[in-house]
Amino acid sequence: MGYINSIRGKLTILCLALLLIPSAIMAIVSYTQAKSSLNTLGETVLKNSVETSMQLLSSVKRDFYAGNLTLEEAQEEVKTLLLGAKQNDGKREITHPADLGETGYLYIVDANGVLLMHPTREGESLWEEKDTDGEYFIREVIEQGEQGGFTKYHFALPFSTTIAQKVVYSKTDSEWGWTIAAGTYMQDFNAPAKSILQKIILMLVIAIIVGIIVVSIVARHISSPLARLTERVREVARGNLTMPLEDLQRADEVGSLNRNFNQMVAHLKALITEVEGAISVIKDTSTNLSAVSEETTAYGDEIVRAITEVSTRAEQQAVSAENTQETSQQFANELKILQDRNTVMYASSNEMKQSNEKGVTSLQELKTKSGETFTIMERMRLVFTHLTDKMQEIETIVGTISDISDQTNLLALNASIEAARAGEHGKGFAVVAEEVRKLADQTVSATDSVRTTLRGITEETSLVTNEMTKTYQIVQQQNQSVAYTELAFEELEQAVTHIVESIDAVIASVGAIDQSKTIMTSAIATVADMSELNAAAAEEVTASVEEQQHAIAIVTTSANELSDEIIALNEAIARFRIR
Structure with missing residues (x-):
């Protein structure tokens, strides 16, 4: 719980959320779009195969009407060209050049559902067969074939009990009463979408790991100096002014806060030293203390102005980063439109x-x-x-x-x-x-x-x-x-x-x-988050300086009353260790 409540923990959780949520959404959307596109492409392949088969059928019928072929010869030639030659066992080896997927093939049925052409079941009737939903699927295939259309139903995979969705495009030749159909399982076409999803997930995991490393480094760079400064403040609160001071060579708010704290400790040491040396001369000590308080107040005003300017610039940077992020989103939308147009x-x-x-x-x-x-x-x-x-x-x-x-x-x-x-x-x-x-x-x-x-x-x-x-x-x-x-x-x-x-x-x-x-x-999102954090840190530093100024005012008042409180002051000074 301590790590989560720390600035480092909060910063890490926030950055990971900003990285993980959009990436997960993008992965889901990409997978869905890829699967949909592959399904549409597969249906187009089935339709083109049937349309090409209808053209081939028309060509063979012209030879038949010209008297070059008998009806039986013409029909057998169509079956051979569409699927393959009939073997001795009554089956046909698929030699059709069209790629209809791993389990896809062409077949022909008549108006009664009898298979006139099929790799393994030629001559059988499918009129009474049902799919896993209890529907007479071959009847719908014949009905859709009258105008040329798709039929989708669920059926067991070959040599398996696993149920999968199957899609068939069919079209009927009115002269011979043939319904030519091309069918396959949808997973034959959209299987590459799973590979795309796996690659996206792998990239997402890599991005998260890299993000964790980068965020940890950045968070440590911010939180570690603040943690050490907090420990020194705690020592000062205990009255220990002898701990070594850390000189951070940083130009950000953290470095400014550390330098101001060092100045505060130095001023406190000087203040206490002066109070110890001036107990015997209360007026001189009071005057010196008032001068030091005024100087410290002036420093505080300068610090407040500087921090205010830093905070303003940080807010401007955050606004600019947000605008840049919106522009980047518009660019992403235009890029998506360009991708869609390229696909078309x-x-x-x-x-x-x-x-x-x-x-x-x-x-x-x-x-x-x-x-x-x-x-x-x-x-x-x-x-x-x-x-x-x-x-x-x-x-x-x-x-x-x-x-x-x-x-x-x-x-x-x-x-x-x-x-x-x-x-x-x-x-x-x-x-x-x-x-x-x-x-x-x-x-x-x-x-x-x-x-x-x-x-x-x-x-x-x-x-x-x-x-x-x-x-x-x-x-x-x-x-x-x-x-x-x-x-x-x-x-x-x-x-x-x-x-x-x-x-x-x-x-x-x-x-x-x-x-x-x-x-x-x-990167823009990271910059925007850092800008917001810097602005928040600047506000915190401003509040700390204001509290410090308030404390200095109290010191000034106490200096004015130093004459009456010399004994109490002597006892209070005894609590601080400056040597």
């Missing part, structure tokens, strides 16, 4: 980087499709060229047929003339010749129609060939544009990478500034 910028940069990667992937697909289109157009152009050549050959053949028909018609006419000359014997032949002529006319008419049709087809083929040539040129320009776009995406990716690196550097610098701010705030 870092997250936005990562999102921009992911969007750029998606753009590159889509561009690669476009480049592939453009190449395929280019190849198809080239083949179609060759086909139409061959078709044009064939049309020309057909037109030549039709011309030949037309010539043959004309000759046949001429031969039929000659045959009719010869049949007429033959008379009755040539009538049958004339009928045949007439039929041949009609067939020749029909052939000529048909060949004319064919020729007209061929000309129309030739013209349309020419138009199609021209349009395909233009399309061919457009595809070439498109391929060139895709190449330029790919180059632009590469440059954009480099720029985003530089931005992320710059933001990392800014975050590191802000962290260093934050550490310096913490040290500066602690």
Whole structure:
């Protein structure tokens, strides 16, 4: 109890409280914020994994609708890409590249809660299974998947009976009736927050130890001289003026108090010596004593003025330290805002980087499709060229047929003339010749129609060939544009990478500034406390000097009455030891 009631004990307790309370609050707030940020980041990872899986599902469905895959092949390819190939024992080894935590994985359920894809339980139904709170968790997962949402529930850890919170993000594909979900335990994401808390506690313990050492040194520097001075005052109170005086080479209030005490003891010695030497001459002694009292009073006034000035400056220093502390707090708030903005910028940069990667992937697909289109157009152009050549050959053949028909018609006419000359014997032949002529006319008419049709087809083929040539040129320009776009995406990716690196550097610098701010705030608080203590000590010294002046006034009065009290004074002086 003696140590606690001492100035040293009070100063130590006060400084430790000022160090411990803000540090503990900062540790709790930092741990809470880190845990919250890690949980949010983990949910974002789950959501991105599901969204990426939905895009992959859409890509495979396009192959299915294009006829490149059967339904079973398409569904199995999706499962293999999202989780892993199915093994002989019916399980799937997790080969998905996304980091979903130590226990996280992707799975697929249908509308009835049957696992269509799962590392170990594929084909089982979870519709009737409940979590530790008695809720049908898989039903909520399916319900949230209709709009895309999170489901949180408590479930036992793998190979353990320990219960932990699990979070799942799900989204449903309406065409196949699949609900794709990504789930993991929250502790997989916020585990680093515990490490942060441990480091903060370690730093707090180190800071407390250093604070105890520093405060002990400072408190000892203040309290030890005061304790020795208190002991000498106690000896003076007992009447012992023979103890050695301590000369402290200090410019603060403690040093001033010690010097004033030494002066007081010296004056008391001189006073008593003069009283002993002047007992026989009461008037001279009384006069000398009055002069000494007046001189001591003047010294006391000077001391009071000096201490008052010191006290005023100490109060001003305390006010300045308090203002500086407020400014430091404002700086800390601005620094916190800067840290939050850096965090938002870092997250936005990562999102921009992911969007750029998606753009590159889509561009690669476009480049592939453009190449395929280019190849198809080239083949179609060759086909139409061959078709044009064939049309020309057909037109030549039709011309030949037309010539043959004309000759046949001429031969039929000659045959009719010869049949007429033959008379009755040539009538049958004339009928045949007439039929041949009609067939020749029909052939000529048909060949004319064919020729007209061929000309129309030739013209349309020419138009199609021209349009395909233009399309061919457009595809070439498109391929060139895709190449330029790919180059632009590469440059954009480099720029985003530089931005992320710059933001990392800014975050590191802000962290260093934050550490310096913490040290500066602690130092300012210590200065403010010391200023208040100095002001209080100055007030105490002022009170002591005022009491001393009051005592000197009493001495002066006693000197005036010295003549009547010579006997009592002689007995009183006998109590003091000055030799």
